[in-house]
Amino acid sequence: xxxxxxxxxxxxxxxxxxxxxxxxxxxxxxxxxxxxxxxxxxxxxxxxxxxxxxxxxxxxxxxxxxxxxxxxxxxxxxxxxxxxxxxxxxxxxxxxxxxxxxxxxxxxxxxxxxxxxxxxxxxxxxxxxxxxxxxxxxxxxxxxxxxxxxxxxxxxxxxxxxxxxxxxxxxxxxxxxxxxxxxxxxxxxxxxxxxxx
Amino acid sequence: xxxxxxxxxxxxxxxxxxxxxxxxxxxxxxxxxxxxxxxxxxxxxxxxxxxxxxxxxxxxxxxxxxxxxxxxxxxxxxxxxxxxxxxxxxxxxxxxxxxxxxxxxxxxxxxxxxxxxxxxxxxxxxxxxxxxxxxxxxxxxxxxxxxxxxxxxxxxxxxxxxxxxxxxxxxxxxxxxxxxxxxxxxxxxxxxxxxxx
DNA sequence: GCGTGTGATGGGACTCGGTGCCATCACTTA
DNA sequence: TAAGTGATGGCACCGAGTCCCATCACACGC
Numbered sequence: 001x002x003x004x005x006x007x008x009x010x011x012x013x014x015x016x017x018x019x020x021x022x023x024x025x026x027x028x029x030x031x032x033x034x035x036x037x038x039x040x041x042x043x044x045x046x047x048x049x050x051x052x053x054x055x056x057x058x059x060x061x062x063x064x065x066x067x068x069x070x071x072x073x074x075x076x077x078x079x080x081x082x083x084x085x086x087x088x089x090x091x092x093x094x095x096x097x098x099x100x101x102x103x104x105x106x107x108x109x110x111x112x113x114x115x116x117x118x119x120x121x122x123x124x125x126x127x128x129x130x131x132x133x134x135x136x137x138x139x140x141x142x143x144x145x146x147x148x149x150x151x152x153x154x155x156x157x158x159x160x161x162x163x164x165x166x167x168x169x170x171x172x173x174x175x176x177x178x179x180x181x182x183x184x185x186x187x188x189x190x191x192x193x194x195x196x197x
Numbered sequence: 198x199x200x201x202x203x204x205x206x207x208x209x210x211x212x213x214x215x216x217x218x219x220x221x222x223x224x225x226x227x228x229x230x231x232x233x234x235x236x237x238x239x240x241x242x243x244x245x246x247x248x249x250x251x252x253x254x255x256x257x258x259x260x261x262x263x264x265x266x267x268x269x270x271x272x273x274x275x276x277x278x279x280x281x282x283x284x285x286x287x288x289x290x291x292x293x294x295x296x297x298x299x300x301x302x303x304x305x306x307x308x309x310x311x312x313x314x315x316x317x318x319x320x321x322x323x324x325x326x327x328x329x330x331x332x333x334x335x336x337x338x339x340x341x342x343x344x345x346x347x348x349x350x351x352x353x354x355x356x357x358x359x360x361x362x363x364x365x366x367x368x369x370x371x372x373x374x375x376x377x378x379x380x381x382x383x384x385x386x387x388x389x390x391x392x393x394x
Numbered sequence: 395g396c397g398t399g400t401g402a403t404g405g406g407a408c409t410c411g412g413t414g415c416c417a418t419c420a421c422t423t424a
Numbered sequence: 425t426a427a428g429t430g431a432t433g434g435c436a437c438c439g440a441g442t443c444c445c446a447t448c449a450c451a452c453g454c
Contacts, residue, residue: 008402029439040404045441080389113318120317121310143382145354149346150386157342185340187387189347190380192275205431226410237433242412 009047011037016054017104025112052118055105058093059122063129065089066151070133079139080183083151086130087175090155094162094171102163127152150186154178206244208234213251214301222309249315252302255290256319260326262286263348267330276336277380280348283327284372287352291359291368299360324349347383351375 015036019028030051034044048054069089070082077085094102109115130148135141158175161167212233216225227248231241245251266286267279274282291299306312327345332338355372358364 030441031439041441042405043403046402049441051440078389079386116321117314117318120321121314124313124317140382142378143385145350146347146379146382147386149350150343153342153346181339182343183387183389185337185343186383188340189276189344190384190387192277192380227412228410238412239434240432243431246412248411 008037008039008043012039012044012047013054013057017101017108020055020108021104025108025115050118052115055108055115056118056122057105062090062093062122063126066126067129067133070130071136073137075137079134079143079147080179082134082137083130083147083154084176084179086151087155087158087179088172090175091172099163099167102159103165106160106163123152123156126155150182151179154182205234205236205240209236209241209244210251210254214298214305217252217305218301222305222312247315249312252305252312253315253319254302259287259290259319260323263323264326264330267327268333270334272334276331276340276344277376279331279334280327280344280351281373281376283348284352284355284376285369287372288369296360296364299356300362303357303360320349320353323352347379348376351379 012033016028016033019033019036030044031041033054034040037044044054066086066089069085073082073085109119127145127148130151131144134144134147139147154175155178158171158178161174161178162169162171209230213225213230216230216233227241228238230251231237234241241251263283263286266282270279270282306316324342324345327348328341331341331344336344351372352375355368355375358371358375359366359368
């Protein structure tokens with residue numbers, strides 16, 4: 001009997017991701033996920049508030065990490081440096097052994113707008129956490145919001161690139177590149193130049 | 198009998214908003230909404246794909262409006278001018294007689310994360326529509342994405358401020374102010390200056 | 395070794411959101 | 425007057441999510 005075997009939460013996550021990849025999100029029921037993990041519907045909803053939540057693992061910790069990284073930055077650090085520090089604080093989640101799982105996750109999320117909604121909500125919470133942390137350093141409201149939006153945009157594009165099948169480049173490199181590109185774009189926008197490819 | 202009376206969709210929207218404001222979103226069932234509108238559950242789901250959708254009225258038209266406004270802008274228009282044109286194209290939806298309804302909508306959405314998710318999804322679609330329209334003008338990918346994010350941020354802050362109880366200021370003024378503030382913030386970010394209040 | 399407590403699990407009943415199908419009705423046109 | 429069309433009602437059905445209680449494994453005190 002699988003009852004009382006450890007790591008129920010992880011087993012549920014893996015079972016769900018496998019089934020979603022095989023049959024699709026809609027065609028997979030919660031009891032089926034629980035079955036494959038050797039558990040039941042009841043237990044599933046004790047570990048996850050939603051059917052959607054099972055896809056997002058420990059992503060909720062990101063907001064705290066970002067906030068802490070910004071609060072821990074040197075008092076003289078610029079906003080850009082704060083964003084860089086925030087992006088770096090997420091690096092532990094991007095080890096090569098988690099790459100394949102991340103690729104699978106991205107594919108599942110990309111295929112279902114229900115999951116995209118949830119991802120956007122998490123992104124929004126991330127963004128307001130960053131904005132709050134920046135304001136706590138004395139950055140004015142508008143700048144903090146734009147910086148937060150820019151930071152989250154950098155993070156999500158970095159995530160997408162890192163979680164591309166076959167990618168070898170380490171996350172930190174990708175993240176810094178994304179951030180620098182966006183800061184250059186901010187300069188272009190500020191100057192209101194028409195930039196053509 | 199209310200059957201065959203016109204404006205079924207509008208009646209459903211009003212009934213829903215009223216009930217949501219009275220009892221809350223969760224405590225209101227779809228049959229109850231339909232009842233108050235003199236219709237049935239079946240008809241409700243023929244007009245709205247979701248229980249959530251009933252709150253967002255004609256907001257889906259915004260993406261097309263924004264795109265069209267950007268495509269219609271003069272070839273020499275800068276990115277900032279394009280964003281301004283896009284924001285202006287939404288003005289017809291912000292007449293004074295719709296103000297109270299908008300205030301009610303905002304309150305309902307702010308109180309339920311389910312609805313916030315949906316709003317974020319619409320914002321994301323709006324953002325990618327703007328980014329696409331900018332790229333079609335030759336703006337490079339990164340700049341287009343950041344500009345779109347900035348534009349949508351300007352729009353949502355403008356919407357929130359306009360839909361504040363007691364607000365008298367017209368939408369276009371608010372929107373332009375929000376856009377200008379954000380462009381100033383972009384300049385600050387580009388210069389990587391620490392801005393303090 | 396034997397109760398006892400605690401926390402995780404199983405299981406079933408229930409509500410509600412959402413889908414699908416078919417009958418029904420009002421209105422239009424031939 | 426008859427046929428056609430589009431919107432609606434009504435019903436059965438499925439899955440998500442909630443609630444409550446019974447059950448089990450394990451740790452602890454005696």
